[in-house]
Amino acid sequence: MIHRKRSTYRHGDLHRALVAAGTELAREGGPSAVVLREVTRRTGVTPNAAYRHFADKRALLHAVSMAAQAELARSIEQELSRIEPSGDASDVAKARLRAVGAGYLRYAQTQPGLFRTAFAEHADLRDAAAPDSAGDSGLTPFQLLSAALDGLVEAGVLPAERRLGAEFLAWSSVHGLAMLVIDGPLRGLDEEQRTFAARRLLEMVEKGL
Amino acid sequence: MIHRKRSTYRHGDLHRALVAAGTELAREGGPSAVVLREVTRRTGVTPNAAYRHFADKRALLHAVSMAAQAELARSIEQELSRIEPSGDASDVAKARLRAVGAGYLRYAQTQPGLFRTAFAEHADLRDAAAPDSAGDSGLTPFQLLSAALDGLVEAGVLPAERRLGAEFLAWSSVHGLAMLVIDGPLRGLDEEQRTFAARRLLEMVEKGL
DNA sequence: AACAAATGTGAACAGTGTCAACAATTGTGC
DNA sequence: GCACAATTGTTGACACTGTTCACATTTGTT
Numbered sequence: 001m002i003h004r005k006r007s008t009y010r011h012g013d014l015h016r017a018l019v020a021a022g023t024e025l026a027r028e029g030g031p032s033a034v035v036l037r038e039v040t041r042r043t044g045v046t047p048n049a050a051y052r053h054f055a056d057k058r059a060l061l062h063a064v065s066m067a068a069q070a071e072l073a074r075s076i077e078q079e080l081s082r083i084e085p086s087g088d089a090s091d092v093a094k095a096r097l098r099a100v101g102a103g104y105l106r107y108a109q110t111q112p113g114l115f116r117t118a119f120a121e122h123a124d125l126r127d128a129a130a131p132d133s134a135g136d137s138g139l140t141p142f143q144l145l146s147a148a149l150d151g152l153v154e155a156g157v158l159p160a161e162r163r164l165g166a167e168f169l170a171w172s173s174v175h176g177l178a179m180l181v182i183d184g185p186l187r188g189l190d191e192e193q194r195t196f197a198a199r200r201l202l203e204m205v206e207k208g209l
Numbered sequence: 210m211i212h213r214k215r216s217t218y219r220h221g222d223l224h225r226a227l228v229a230a231g232t233e234l235a236r237e238g239g240p241s242a243v244v245l246r247e248v249t250r251r252t253g254v255t256p257n258a259a260y261r262h263f264a265d266k267r268a269l270l271h272a273v274s275m276a277a278q279a280e281l282a283r284s285i286e287q288e289l290s291r292i293e294p295s296g297d298a299s300d301v302a303k304a305r306l307r308a309v310g311a312g313y314l315r316y317a318q319t320q321p322g323l324f325r326t327a328f329a330e331h332a333d334l335r336d337a338a339a340p341d342s343a344g345d346s347g348l349t350p351f352q353l354l355s356a357a358l359d360g361l362v363e364a365g366v367l368p369a370e371r372r373l374g375a376e377f378l379a380w381s382s383v384h385g386l387a388m389l390v391i392d393g394p395l396r397g398l399d400e401e402q403r404t405f406a407a408r409r410l411l412e413m414v415e416k417g418l
Numbered sequence: 419a420a421c422a423a424a425t426g427t428g429a430a431c432a433g434t435g436t437c438a439a440c441a442a443t444t445g446t447g448c
Numbered sequence: 449g450c451a452c453a454a455t456t457g458t459t460g461a462c463a464c465t466g467t468t469c470a471c472a473t474t475t476g477t478t
Contacts, residue, residue, distance in 0.1 A: 010424090010425070014425085035465070036465080036466065046427055047465095047466080047467090048468090049425075049427080051468090052426070056467095057466065057467090119388070122396065123394050124396070127394065165406055165409060168389070168406050169386075169406070171385070171389065174385065175385040175389060176382055176387075179328070179385065180377070183331050184332065185333065185334050185337045186334070186377060187331065188334065197377050201377075201378050204378050204382075204414070204418060209413060209417070219443065219455090223456085244433090245434080254458095256436090257458070258456075260437090261455080261456055265436090266435060
């Protein structure tokens with residue numbers, strides 16, 4: 001067998017390239033669309049090359065999931081940056097919590113494939129604090145939510161004794177709406193209905209927390 | 210080629226048998242575990258036999274999903290049957306809404322594989338009203354929730370102007386908690402923490418609706 | 419310069435969903 | 449009764465997937 005010099009040796013940053021290709025696939029078709037052979041195909045490399053950087057297909061998908069969570073974090077951060085510091089501290093604190101929810105929901109609707117990928121493969125609570133899944137601020141979606149809730153307590157809006165486990169309640173509500181809207185039974189709602197449902201839901205959380 | 214009499218002809222009710230086998234697979238390993246060839250293997254039939262009853266693998270999975278929703282409905286119904294009619298009508302109405310949520314969450318934790326299957330394949334709002342996904346009472350999970358909310362309005366607990374879209378809010382919260390607990394980042398919570406979170410969540414919904 | 423580690427390729431295997439052609443059973447019109 | 453069509457299953461094949469093992473080539477180390 002003749003072997004000439006290979007041009008595609010030492011790709012340079014194959015790890016990152018594979019994650020990037022997988023992310024694009026997930027963006028278009030969700031977690032099931034990220035198939036190992038297609039990822040390597042798009043990267044211009046042999047299927048087995050992926051095994052030098054990831055133990056499994058699952059490991060690759062996990063990396064893509066982390067990247068998706070980071071994008072989600074940036075969506076939240078963007079929403080947070082919109083709010084202007086008014087005089088009332090409690091109003092600002094409330095606005096920040098709503099911004100977290102709004103950013104979460106906006107990302108789910110804008111990038112349903114990646115959103116589903118972010119939570120498809122079993123993510124641990126450790127992942128929710130891993131730097132891979134953090135946005136530009138260095139905080140993960142979960143940490144951004146926690147910070148908003150802390151702010152609510154500091155501003156005196158939320159009693160301290162209700163703070164414990166509050167992220168679970170807020171997260172559940174928003175996450176559930178996102179899931180039901182993008183591929184659950186609430187799919188097919190038009191833009192107006194969705195924003196209405198989102199607003200009502202965030203009001204419910206604020207009131208019922 | 211010699212062809213003798215076949216013993217496995219006219220299975221009788223292959224359609225139902227396939228759904229049953231698929232349901233068992235989903236129960237053990239979630240939606241990804243229901244693989245067409247294994248389903249037919251367990252039913253003692255050739256892979257292609259399934260194509261006489263289902264257009265696709267997706268169609269088979271959809272049927273399993275409907276069956277899972279029916280089981281979910283029965284879990285809710287069981288929880289509803291536990292509540293005794295006390296004197297106060299508003300207390301009963303509130304208890305019924307909590308029962309719907311409790312049955313939902315209990316099923317998600319008891320049968321995570323089937324629960325995930327119920328909402329894995331894109332379910333329409335039509336499916337939420339289809340008789341295939343109804344429990345013994347003839348109502349689907351969504352319809353059971355709607356009925357509970359109607360009861361809340363009748364009892365004067367929930368103002369009528371807040372009734373519109375209320376199922377989406379309640380459903381989102383409970384569904385989100387279920388998802389996060391069974392394979393989301395909230396996995397690993399022990400029994401006590403889960404029931405605590407469930408109680409707090411249902412309180413939040415009742416208060417914030 | 420010799421050698422080991424890292425990073426890619428090639429060939430192969432079991433397993434999957436699906437299709438086209440065929441066969442056996444069951445039902446139907448005369 | 450009986451030819452004939454519809455139903456329901458089987459056989460064989462194909463393209464595709466994730467993964468393993470052996471091998472080749474490049475890069476880093478002593």
